[in-house]
Amino acid sequence: MAAGIAASSPVVFLAGIVTIVVIQAIPSIRFSGWHFLTSLTWNIGNVYGGLEHEHGVTAASGASFGSRVFIVGTVASSVIALLMAVPVSLLTAVILAYRTRGVVRTILSTLVELLAGIPSVVIGLWGMTVLTPWISTQLGPLLSRAGGVIPYLRGPVGTGMGLLASGCVLAIMVVPIITATTRDLLLQVPTLYREGGVGLGMTDWEVVRHICFPCIREGFIGAVALGFGRAMGETMAVLMVSGNAVNLLPQNLYSPISTMAAFIADQLDSALTDASKMAVHALSELALLLMILTVATNLAARLLVSSGRWRQRRTGVDAP
């Protein structure tokens, strides 16, 4: 019985949370319809004015809810984070798996995993006090000068708070996740395969490139997707460095943005002052959208990781 309670708790909690979010989101879905996905404007309306009735639900006068700015901000910052984190993680994992051993490997692996344990508010604080001024005065102008080739690199750079800064702090947070998973995958590649490669006269890099990578490909894609899910759901650090733009899509790499998670954290207090409660419902719909995105990403990631493992089992060679 006790085991039954313990075993079912994750299911119950997940079901409970999903149910509450869905129920809370329904009035907003009725109020906004598809407009919610396409509109740029998020306006809780004049909460000190009257009420308006539309589609059988009530909202503050002038209210209009559109999440496109937040969807774009969330996806763009997470993609930038992956662009930076994937090469770093991959190379770190190769070094950890094949180039180190014993105490050195343990220490380095632990350090990478410790990076995952840093509270995001600490990374956010660093981003706010060190990273954004540096982007504003050094990195931004530098990239901006090279921007004649790539359009989104062109200035103005502004305060440094925005897409690039958010991508950087997110990259720091997803590197340990991708690195740890990839290192474990690389360690599962049978030694026999690698010895075969060396026997054929391949260099170390060629062994990794032509033998190890094909073996772990699905699993690695899964690891990247796990990192993507983590980046999309991150709240505090992004809140501190993103510039929290509303009603405006990013113009270039340095533009202020908002992500869904950060916006929910920011706006809940004001939403509570809305007598029609529609502002809270709209935030719930945004939460529902974020949940669907992250759950779908995580699910896809898990499927890919497990299918990668399955393929190795099928080849009949056990992990060392």
Add this chain to the structure above:
Amino acid sequence: MKRSMRWICTAAGATGILALVAGCGATTAGHTSGAGASGIDHAADHTAASGGQTVTLTETGSSLLYPLFTDQWIPAYQSVNPGVHLEASSTGSGTGISQAVAGTVDIGASDAYMADQQVSQNPGMLNIPLAISAQQVMYNLPGVRGHIQLTGDVLANIYQGKIQYWDDPAIAAVNPGLHLPHLAITPVTRSDGSGDTFLFTQYLSDTNSSWKDGPGYGTSVNWPPVPSEVAANGNQGVVTTLAGTKGAIGYVGISWLDNAVAKGLGYAALQNKAGNFVLPTPANIQAAADATTGIPKDERVSLIDEPGQHSYPIINFEYAIVNQHQSGAKGTALKHFLEWAIDPQGGNAATYMTPVHFLPLPSKVEPLSRAQIEQIGG
């Protein structure tokens, strides 16, 4: 067979957890204090059982009022009435209002008064002013000495993207003789819901008609899209952003003034109703507070842009949001605490107000607050 047993166990477990969660919910709702205070609350209950005296009052809401409660009033009230245990937390004005309405806290602290719609939905809620606060407009302009002068109209144009550089003719016109650099303006707003946003946007609405008809005012508003604009979290975030960005301008609560000036920020003299440019000095804030007229009985009123030669234009009441229907010992304790809080010899004394840069209620407002406190009871 085995598998079906396992499923039954799991289902039974799930039902058990659901019942447990539901039970917890019911207990929390019935309890008058927040989850964080539950441990202390137990202790209080214990004392109550043995001594029969201690009452716990909980407060949550405005981050501006929090230092007044936690650093000043709670230690002081401990010696005034040891039988009352006060618990304060800083969550935000909107949370303060909604939790006071829901009955999960006894005092909701808010920089903004409740909207008409909210009051008509919850007729028993009182908005009781406890003190006077103010707000200043701050900027990062290295090399510019003294205080620049700004009007509400100029600020509204900056926050609508119509004025983009510091040497704009509209800014130069109100700062004769001052050399301003050709530097892009970065307007900074609050990203979180905030009483500071409420005050600032009220000042803009009062002084600029297109702002009044457009974004209007509230604890968070629909800011016009300005590409260079950034939003920061909390007064701390605004001060950090201003300090890190040359040419930035933003609005900051008065209790952060010393901190921000130490970081090299300047603050503006704002134009008041009489046309004078005034600084947020205690004397000017007091002048504005004393100039208020026609305060309604429920005291839900804007104090922006009061008349008078020296009146500073952005001041406000800090409110305690309280349900007038209270029972027994708790109601009495709440009443006595609030009476003490607004008393010029009690909580409104300068010893408690000055450290947090608040000013006491004007003598003509105090009786109105007292009359509202009198309504608390069964």
